[in-house]
Amino acid sequence: MEVRRDVFQAIADPTRRQIIEMLAQRSLNLNEIADNFDVTRQAVSLHVKILTECGLIVIKKQGRERYCEARLDKLGEVADWAQQCRQFWQEKFTSLDKYLHKIQNTKKPEK
Structure with missing residues (x-):
């Protein structure tokens, strides 16, 4: 094999x-x-x-x-893969950041 x-x-x-x-x-x-x-x-x-x-x-x-x-030039395959991963996680972190800001702003103020 x-x-x-x-x-x-x-x-x-x-x-x-x-x-x-x-x-x-x-x-x-x-x-x-x-x-x-x-x-x-x-x-x-x-x-x-x-x-x-x-x-x-x-x-x-x-x-x-x-x-x-x-x-x-073959290392371009690695760079392309790393860029795809970077983009994927950047979108996830952006979404998480928006969600955290949203729940922080809707939290009721304590008296």
Whole structure:
């Protein structure tokens, strides 16, 4: 059974988020990426593989080296989803605020 990966799975892991942030600055080879983490190179390679499967990075060969480059346009899916959530909750909080003001103003004054 093949695992379907998406951008949300990619950013769910803090190591992968760090890799994305590093690659957003400049292209790096796998060794340069791995040097920034206290895990095995094999673990970093797995993170890079997942990021590649999700379309957030591409690997390009330059001579004998393989360089990873960020492809951040896929993060638009996350931004769109976050905006929908923000809009949903903003409407709920606005409605709650109106309701609280209404019941506060209809409260009978104490003598």
